[in-house]
Amino acid sequence: MILLLLIIIPLIGGLAAWLSDGKNNTLPRWIALGTLMLDLVLVLLLWKEHAAAVSLLPDTWLVEIQHAWIPQLGISFHLALDGLSLILVSLTIFLGILSVLCSWTEISERVGSFHLNLLFILAGILGVFLSLDLFLFYFFWELMLVPMYFLINLWGHENRVYASYKFFIFTQAGGLLMLLSILGLYFIHGKSTGFYTFDYPLLLGTAMSPSASLWLMLGFFIAFAVKLPMLPFQPWLPDAHTEAPTAGSVILAGLLLKTGAYGLLRFVLPLFPDAVHMVAPIVMGLAVAGIVYGAVLAFSQTDLKRLVAYTSVSHMGFVLLGIFAGTTVALSGAVILIVAHGVTTGALFMLVGMIQERIHTRDLGSMGGFWTTAPRLSSMGLLFVLASLGLPGTANFIGEFLVLLGAFPVNSTMTVIGALGLVLSAVYSLRIAQRVFHGTTRADIRMPDLSVRETGMMAIMIIAVLWIGLFPQTILDTAKPVLNELECCSNHGEPISAKGGGQ
Amino acid sequence: MMATVPMEHGLILAALIFALGFVGVLVRRNIVFMLMSIEIMLNAVGIAFVVAGARWGQPDGQIMFIFILTMAAAEVSVGLALVIQLYHNLKTLDADAANSMKG
């Protein structure tokens, strides 16, 4: 029941925010905030329950509900939560609250419908992280797409129409391939067992020919790779991120990209272990190419927001590398990096939003010397820049390190090239630091420091980044049962861990 | 019993009238004439139905013709309304003038 509430509350809250839109612009904001706070309470309850149930068997779900929906076609309303979903659901609520907060002054038109869209996206994302029925999953997958399209199209910046189309077409094309694969899986399973169902646990371990498995896997994989984004599918990302309003960018980078990673972890790896094993070297190559390519492109941008957008390509390359390396260590790294990237890149996008609100441009050439006039913004910004270059002590370091550590025994060449990304990330990150915070202050720019609301938001995120950087064990333990299962199903590259547990 | 007209003759007549009406639609630019040509085509179809009904000795063909008649009446009323609107807006009866849907 709690899972259903988790999804329904934002939907109702969104409608309420929409209806409350009137002369008073702040009412919808408060409604949206209150809604998400309610969800936060639910998530905290889930954590509490989870803490009590750590010793659960790995293959049982922490919370689960299942109702028949369209039984004739084997479609059920099946939601469930395990450690991995719990982490991602928490991230969703966390970034959801922050994106409501960061739109507080940025959005001043059609506030009600803005929050309607925002909360519907969040509901869609929560649904994606929770559904266990493939049909339902597809439904939520599309549900988060449409409001995001509106968010970019209606509240975005100069080039928003182009960007929103591009975003929609790319993700929709991927989504359709996934639909085909879902149907293919449905029929293959139905044919072989005579029992037609979309239910994920039942579909696990469906027997199929290697080529069928490969094609079905590719359908899923491409849908998720577009979202992630993997290298040849990334062009939608910079445009969408750059043109979206701040909240949109935060959700895009922090959550929407993560649905791709989640899909890979939840569906692609367990459903098609052999096919995954087959394509893993190629995918790892593409992941590494993405790391390097994204980093070089990030360095060459002059639009700060676009720069941050390209860093996402680079970072998600690490996530993909970790997922397809498939060892527990690498998978744990990927999970940590998912969270870390969500928080740091979200923070960087907020920072760009704050700067843009003040100086009305995102051009790096018009920035510089903010440290003198806005020390709080600059020091907090610098911290996130450093986090994004993977400084030890921040969450990103744990993620990147574990990914590379876990990927090394599987494919050391790729890992070494991927480690090159560590150097390149320093190159582009320090460029941000130099061009934005350091340098001479320009006299023609008025750059007031952060307000209390903004300081509070950034402080929360800083605490999150450092906390995960120093005490990642909570997340690692939460994700562990799921990832152990995954390693078993992607049965390759047994790490040397058998030799001993370190200290 | 009356000597029956062979079905082919009736059908050829229908086809000829249909083609005549169709050519009228294509070559005429005045929309009133086009409407009239459409009526001719409808009637050609009616003939074809009657002939077919006679051929199989069934009343359906003639019933169908009655349907066509009523439909033609309705169609003409709508069509004429459109003609009046067209004239009202464009001050001409030239159908080619109404090409704002040009791609």
Place this chain on the structure above:
Amino acid sequence: MHNYLFLIPALPFAGFLILALAGRRLSKTTVALVGAGSVGLSALLTMIMAIEFIGSQGETFTQTLWTWMKVGGFSASISFTLDALSLVMLFVITFVGFLIHIYSTEFMQNDEGYSRFFAYMNLFVGSMLTLVLADNLLLLYLGWEGVGLCSYLLIGFWYKDPANGAAARKAFIVTRIGDTSMAIGLFLLYANLGTLHIQELMHRASAEWQIGSPLALAAAALLLGGAVGKSAQLPLQTWLPDAMAGPTPVSALIHAATMVTAGVYLIARTHVLFTLAPIVQTAVAVIGAATLLLAGFSALTQKDIKRVLAYSTISQIGYMFLALGVGAWSAAMFHFMTHAFFKALLFLGAGVVILAQHEEHDMFKMGGLRKRLPIVFWTFLLGSASLSALPLVTAGFYSKDLILWQAWSSPTGGLWLWLAGLLGAFITSLYTFRMVFVTFFGKEKIALSMKPGRRMVLPLIVLALLSIVGGFVELPETLGNLPLFSSFMSGVFPASSEHAAGTMEQLLQIVASLVAVSGIGFAYILYIRKPAFTEKFAAARPVEALRRFWLSGWGFDSLYDALFVKPFISIARIIKHDPIDSGYDGIVTMNTALHRVLSKTQTGSIRWYAAGIAIGVVVFLGIVIILS
């Protein structure tokens, strides 16, 4: 008392937190108290620990704070280990650090970034202490990157000048290249030995790897990559001279005494790996020898007093690498300690000189400061003597002599390494006294703009004292035979090669002493007795060309610029607009063209559509008839 080990790094971190969160609202006195006080307390704690450590017969002690991460067989914890090696490092870092903090309270007095400066400095000390106390390589890596960050922040401390920012970025990126190599080394070690815990790692490495096995070679080489980056050795030495853009106390603490020797520490800490990889160990020695010569020659030509010291630092770390390369582990650490004393002293002295000469860095525009700044002069002279290894009375002599002797006598050493060291020693005393003579002797050229206060002079005196007596903890067999330092280190390092003590050692000592003294004498002739001749000689064409070449640090900067920086930037510029996106644009263009063609058919003429329908019907009917 051991249970308070964590406080040693925690105190500076706490100082950083206070200053970072509330520094703006605190008065300068409070900031200075927090900044210097936290390091001072750490130094005090280190003293107490040291006494207890020596009392407990050098027992290694580990304190685990919490498990950092533990996943799938990999685990790393936040835990600190105290042994002789880390204790020496601790001592130098906290004690020299404390002195430099005191100095800075006056040096930075009028800077608007006062609290920011101390916040960064404290963060640095905390990270450095973490680095040396870490009991696993991952935590060491955390400190390693942390000090790199602080170095970046402090080089670019005066952020308004883009040149400082560029120098800071250069330092960070160049060292990051080394760091990445080290990270890969960590992956390799974990993948093959299954742990990153240092003691355990060394244990397993020597148990599982043969001497000279490819894995050991690769691991040692990768770690060496990290070490050369951090310690500014060939081929990653280019960042250090530029790093002088930071405030002088920073140069003294980070770019002379502590951080740049992290590479030495890393190799010493993982010496087992290097003994398993003799080729790499030889490479360490060769890199050290080459660097010490290269940097020495460059130092000869610099005019900026801080750049002389920067190249000198590179050169002296070259000595430490040479020592590591010949297996003289404790000699390297010994030289690290004495070098920290005298080089910090020289930097601090130079800082006073620069401050007193209206921010002038060019030594040749200074002069005659001997009478104006007597205390600075005398302390600077002592530091210089120590750097030049003036025989018998200076600390530098004992440490450098030990290195030279072992470079000769160690089985992995040899004549050529010894000769390189010897030549280096000559150059060292030459450029050192060139600096002393030019700066402090001759005519007074610029009027003094300030006199150093007590807080600046006191550290100078203490460090000068240490630069002299610091060497007496390790006397060679020929001169008193008091190996306190190496016996202190014996718990960590294997005993270095047996001394063939006797006439040979004595002979070499005499040669080295003569060389050092003759360097000073040579400098005296060139810069005091016959400066006119020197100028004429330097202006001669081939000499001038060579001078320019050395001045630019052997052209490494332009080489790397042409090899890496420029290509990278042009590639970045070429692909700025995402060529992959252009591929998708191709699809878009194709579709647009297609849609243009198709939209031509939509004429809007109803007769056209009617004709279209008719033709379509005819065509379809035709197809149907033909097919049936």
